[in-house]
Amino acid sequence: MTTLIDRRMGIFLAGLFVLTVAIPVGNLAFEGKVVPSYIVSLLGKYLCYALLAVALDLVWGFCGILSLGHGAFFALGGYAMGMHLMREIGDRGVYANPNLPDFMVFLSWDELPWFWMGFGNFWFASLMVMLVPGALAFLFGWFAFRSRVTGVYLSIITQAMTYALQLAFFRNEMGFGGNNGLTDFKDVLGFPLQSDSTRAGLFVLTAVALAAGLLIARAITTSKLGMILVCIRDAESRTRFLGYRVEGFKLFIFVVSAMMAGVAGALYTPQVGIINPGEFSPANSIEVVIWVALGGRGTLVGAALGAILVALAKTLFTGWFPEFWLFALGGLFILVTLFLPTGVLGLIEGVAGSRGRRARRASAALEDGVTEEGAKA
Amino acid sequence: MTVQLLLDGVSRSFDGYKAINDLSLAVDKGELRAVIGPNGAGKTTMMDIITGKTRPDTGGVWWNQTVDLTRIDEAGSARLGIGRKFQKPTVFETHSVQENIALSLKAGRSVFATLFHRRTEAEAARITELLRLVRLEGDRHRPAADLSHGQKQWLEIGMLLAQDPELLLVDEPAAGMTDAETMRTAELLRSLAGKHTVIVVEHDMEFVRALDCRVTVLHQGHVLTEGSLDHVSANPEVIEVYLGR
Amino acid sequence: MSFLRACLMALLLPLLAAPALAQTASFEDLVAALPEGSYSARGAVVGDIALTGDPRAEAILTALLDGTLGVIAATGQVVTLAPAPADALTGAPVAEAGVAEAKVEKIRVNNGLRRDIRAALGILTLSDPDPAKRLAAADAAFRAPDAAQYALLDAAFQREQDAAVKSRLAEARAVAILDGDFPDAEKRAAIDVIARRGDADAQRILTPFAASPDPDIAEAASAALASIERSRMLWGYAQNIWYGLSLGSVLLLAAIGLAITFGVMGVINMAHGELVMLGAYTTYAVQETIRQNAPGLFDWSLLIAAPLAFVVAGAVGVAIERGIVRHLYGRALETLLATWGVSLILQQAVRSIFGPNNREVGNPSWMSGSFDVGQMTVTWNRLWILLFALAVFAVLLFVMKRTPVGLQMRAVTQNRPMAASMGIRTNWVDALTFGLGAGIAGLAGVALSQIDNVSPNLGQTYIVDSFMVVVFGGAGNIWGTLAGAFSLGIVNKFLEPYAGAVLAKIIVLVAIILFIQKRPRGLFAVKGRAVEG
Structure with a gap:
């Protein structure tokens, strides 16, 4: 039917591959002279954001569910990984307690809470990275979609969800380090997190995860199920009358997306070195939306690009004129919604493709263009 | 003859306004039935109730005399074999014409069935056949948004046929069509009767006459009278509330 | 003598x-x-x-x-x-x-x-x-x-x-x-006298006597303690209700402007919290000016600030509507994003002008202090804010139901093309409605400056809560907002003694999320065929 790797996906994946090879080589082979080590972690962080953006694009771009709480799934994945990293510290903490993380010793807890059990095992933690956000998404979506909460109402309650989680994680009694979150990680699977080779490894892993995420998302959206998602986005009620249980499809894509966001968060934690309740803040989740909108809704590759562009701009701005960053970000929100309904990708392909579009339509060869080109803002 | 669809004393009100008031209606299997009535007679609400979009306050709705339709949602009614065509043509605008048909085809409706679905030869052939029937073969790769109003009507009829439903609920199919197209639609619906049960809601009297079938007149959410078009046209009450306007 | x-x-x-x-x-x-x-x-x-x-x-x-x-x-x-x-x-x-x-x-x-x-x-x-x-x-x-x-x-x-x-x-x-x-x-007479106080002190004093060797005294003391317990419980409820009303009045002020823009116009204004913040900073600016030039007027500062805050926030609101929102009608999700952008810009603008730190806004003398009602304490500023919130609500209700402007607003809400064809300038009504909602946010800022820190983040603290109020109460119904604000406030305060402030808030949020599943359009949803689908 449709090709899994179309032109834009091909170009992006090729670029990503070049980056995946060049950055670690540039860093390791030249001892940080060509590519400084901090750049490796920084780019790794960007790629985590890109994966998060792809996850959001799946639900928003294709299914019309504007989640203002995707940061919560990201953060939960991050916490799951952070819990494992905390357990790996072992007795090297300040209090040198082999069984308890420092903050628990500080709270004078005697034993590990039950929900920390098993996180010493890397594979268990890796599973939880997907299962915990997935379970939350399932629970939340099952309630919300079944009772047909849609549009801005859904957006607002997703925002309330992440806000509630943020408040909860701020509490010391929750057992996730309270305000400070989880930090002071030492190593992962025995590799020291401070070493250049571990960082490079994490970077490559993130790039692979992003590529895999993009391909999975693409496979889903080009399947018949993907077509139905677009139907739901454009005419939900009509889709029901065709016999499709809309809530089931929404739930599926919401859970898949949440798991993807969880993976992004899990890769984020070791590269940034900390995970704290700030990641749950509603403002973070809304920022993800602008990445997707900037890159182009329903384009997957555009979402990833948007995330990288905004994150890069943020790094540069906060270095040069920190006080102007919020002006720039705020302006971006306004300009993109008003003037760039199809995002940067739509703009580029619109200019480049205006020549060939008529021909392509007539030739009827391009079947896969339907969802992307027609995607409404 | 077995009764395909039975509405038994159905009532539904919205904020005190009785959209449907003690409505009873029986449609036989394979029957072609026209439902007419002035604006606000409750035609659309009746369809909403049959398809599970709206729940009646009182009364029963029975499918094949065994299934209680009041307990079933829209998707459930579609899976039972009730197909609906809307007054305002509603197609999936960003999908191509042929995708619209493909998505309507009788096939697994579950999440995982659609995730792993591969189009079969038989399906492709059926799509082409249907496109030919609704005369959209040449437009099969165009986004549905590009179609004219009349073409969208045809596409929706095509989608309805693709579902291969036992009962077709057709709401004003002739709106926006040329006279010739209107006649062709009537002919198509007549040919479907027998194999399928068809209920047509229509304003256009010429069209109803062309359908040449039993007519039910709705007024204020209630059945005013029923019979052949000539019979109901002669009814003074009908003339007063509807035809006489 | x-x-x-x-x-x-x-x-x-x-x-x-x-x-x-x-x-x-x-x-x-x-x-x-x-x-x-x-x-x-x-x-x-x-x-x-x-x-x-x-x-x-x-x-x-x-x-x-x-x-x-x-x-x-x-x-x-x-x-x-x-x-x-x-x-x-x-x-x-x-x-x-x-x-x-x-x-x-x-x-x-x-x-x-x-x-x-x-x-x-x-x-x-x-x-x-x-x-x-x-x-x-x-x-x-x-x-x-x-x-x-x-x-x-x-x-x-x-x-x-x-x-x-x-x-x-x-x-x-x-x-x-x-x-x-x-x-x-x-x-025994003495026990009766003390029991009539019905407070914690009385309870403390009488408790030992319940175990008195003298059965008469013990009985009298026990009975007295039971009655004190009842009265304390009732006063405890009263105090919780008062705290709840007080929180509710704050929520009402923060949410009611939102109820207009969201409920009446169907527009999500994420910058609403920042309009509240602008109102608070207007109060700050007015007080600073008064401190430097006419300290004697300090007690009047809030009365001077209120109309100014209304005008400032309202003007910014009209500018947002004319500049951004009107291009996005019918696209609620895009409006949400664009106004979020506005909120970021307003936050940073205030941070650049006034600095990132909390600003001191004083209580005029008539808003300071407290008084006792039975066993509960009522602070003057909370009482005034409650009255102010109710007054704002009443005026708004009057404007919406009894004035030509309100009639036009409702007409545009219900059927835009019809309203337009009847000669209503819908553009003008839109701008006015949005400006009204924004102006009320400014008034809320004046009130909030009296009980909360005035900082660039002020608006962010209230935005989720006020959305919850509107969603809970039911969009399109300002009575719903009133009920939503006070019931959320009271529930919150009743939960706090058991669960603590943060957990209470979390419970309320989760409850609302679950509530919306049951009533997707809120407590006082507008019913009817028009809304379905």
């Missing part, structure tokens, strides 16, 4: 264990009598001094208690030694040299006398001309039960004219009765 004093003296039984000086003795004589005689006799003198009500009495008795009262042996002159030697009666300095030569002796006190002095000091305050001081003295006596003070308290009770002080004295006296050796009947 002397008769009254005679009566009082008769009642001062514990102090009158020894024959006192002549009852008509002058204050000077009494003071002169302080250094000599047995401790018990001097105790009586101390009581007499207190009963004179002489303004010098307190200083002299305090000095005696502190051990800084002395007597010049040669002359018998009573002097205070601290800070510098001075005549106790006149306050005239006594030459240091003279003191040294003349051999001053400290007037000695023992524990028994100290107790007499304290009791006397207590009674001194009990006869203070200021009723507030008498009330405080009675309270102090109530909290520290001492049978020895019975006579003093009873005397004060008999002579008291002020009703509030009198009832408090009755309670204090009752406590003293319970502490001492009095007949059962009196003790």
Whole structure:
């Protein structure tokens, strides 16, 4: 039917591959002279954001569910990984307690809470990275979609969800380090997190995860199920009358997306070195939306690009004129919604493709263009 | 003859306004039935109730005399074999014409069935056949948004046929069509009767006459009278509330 | 007067264990009598001094208690030694040299006398001309039960004219009765008096008596405790309701502007919180100007700030509507994103102009302090904010239901094309509606500046909560917003004692998320066919 790797996906994946090879080589082979080590972690962080953006694009771009709480799934994945990293510290903490993380010793807890059990095992933690956000998404979506909460109402309650989680994680009694979150990680699977080779490894892993995420998302959206998602986005009620249980499809894509966001968060934690309740803040989740909108809704590759562009701009701005960053970000929100309904990708392909579009339509060869080109803002 | 669809004393009100008031209606299997009535007679609400979009306050709705339709949602009614065509043509605008048909085809409706679905030869052939029937073969790769109003009507009829439903609920199919197209639609619906049960809601009297079938007149959410078009046209009450306007 | 004093003296039984000086003795004589005689006799003198009500009495008795009262042996002159030697009666300095030569002796006190002095000091305050001081003295006596003070308290009770002080004295006296050796009947009466207070103090005092060996007393005390428990529970509810109403009024103020833009116009204004913040900063600017130029006007600052905040926030609101929102009608999700952008810009703008730190906004005198209603405390600023919120609500309701502008707004809400074809300038109505919602946000900012930190993040604190109120109450219905705000406020405050503030908030959020599943369009949803689909 449709090709899994179309032109834009091909170009992006090729670029990503070049980056995946060049950055670690540039860093390791030249001892940080060509590519400084901090750049490796920084780019790794960007790629985590890109994966998060792809996850959001799946639900928003294709299914019309504007989640203002995707940061919560990201953060939960991050916490799951952070819990494992905390357990790996072992007795090297300040209090040198082999069984308890420092903050628990500080709270004078005697034993590990039950929900920390098993996180010493890397594979268990890796599973939880997907299962915990997935379970939350399932629970939340099952309630919300079944009772047909849609549009801005859904957006607002997703925002309330992440806000509630943020408040909860701020509490010391929750057992996730309270305000400070989880930090002071030492190593992962025995590799020291401070070493250049571990960082490079994490970077490559993130790039692979992003590529895999993009391909999975693409496979889903080009399947018949993907077509139905677009139907739901454009005419939900009509889709029901065709016999499709809309809530089931929404739930599926919401859970898949949440798991993807969880993976992004899990890769984020070791590269940034900390995970704290700030990641749950509603403002973070809304920022993800602008990445997707900037890159182009329903384009997957555009979402990833948007995330990288905004994150890069943020790094540069906060270095040069920190006080102007919020002006720039705020302006971006306004300009993109008003003037760039199809995002940067739509703009580029619109200019480049205006020549060939008529021909392509007539030739009827391009079947896969339907969802992307027609995607409404 | 077995009764395909039975509405038994159905009532539904919205904020005190009785959209449907003690409505009873029986449609036989394979029957072609026209439902007419002035604006606000409750035609659309009746369809909403049959398809599970709206729940009646009182009364029963029975499918094949065994299934209680009041307990079933829209998707459930579609899976039972009730197909609906809307007054305002509603197609999936960003999908191509042929995708619209493909998505309507009788096939697994579950999440995982659609995730792993591969189009079969038989399906492709059926799509082409249907496109030919609704005369959209040449437009099969165009986004549905590009179609004219009349073409969208045809596409929706095509989608309805693709579902291969036992009962077709057709709401004003002739709106926006040329006279010739209107006649062709009537002919198509007549040919479907027998194999399928068809209920047509229509304003256009010429069209109803062309359908040449039993007519039910709705007024204020209630059945005013029923019979052949000539019979109901002669009814003074009908003339007063509807035809006489 | 002397008769009254005679009566009082008769009642001062514990102090009158020894024959006192002549009852008509002058204050000077009494003071002169302080250094000599047995401790018990001097105790009586101390009581007499207190009963004179002489303004010098307190200083002299305090000095005696502190051990800084002395007597010049040669002359018998009573002097205070601290800070510098001075005549106790006149306050005239006594030459240091003279003191040294003349051999001053400290007037000695023992524990028994100290107790007499304290009791006397207590009674001194009990006869203070200021009723507030008498009330405080009675309270102090109530909290520290001492049978020895019975006579003093009873005397004060008999002579008291002020009703509030009198009832408090009755309670204090009752406590003293319970502490001492009095007949059962009196003790039971005392228990009744204390039980009528119905507060924590009463509970604390009565609790030991429930286990009294005397069955009558124990029964009376238990019954009294049960009634106190009930009354405390009721007052606890009342206090929670008050806190809830207070929180609700804040939520109402923050949400009601949102209810207009979201409910009436279907527009999500994420910058709403920042419009509230602008209102708060307007208040700050007005107060700063007043502080520098006309400090006398400070009490009027809020009244000046309110219309200004309305105008400032309203103008920004109209600008947002004209510049951004009107291009996005019918695209609620895009509006949400664009207005979020506006909120970021407004936050940063305020941060750049006023700095990132909290700004001090003062309470005018009429908003400071608090008063008690029964067992609950009501602060003036919370009360004013509640009244203000209700007033804003009433005015808004009036505007929407009774004015031509409101009629046009509702018409545009219900059927835009029809309204337009009837000659309503829908553009103008949109801008006005949005401006009205924004202006009310500004008013909310004035109120919030009185109870919250004024910082660039002020708006963010309220945005999720106010959305919850609107969604819970039901969009498109400002009565729903009222009900939503107060019910959320009260539920929150009732949960807090059990769950703590943060957990209570989380529970409420989760409850709303679940509630929306049941009623996707809120508590007071607009029903009907138009809304379906």
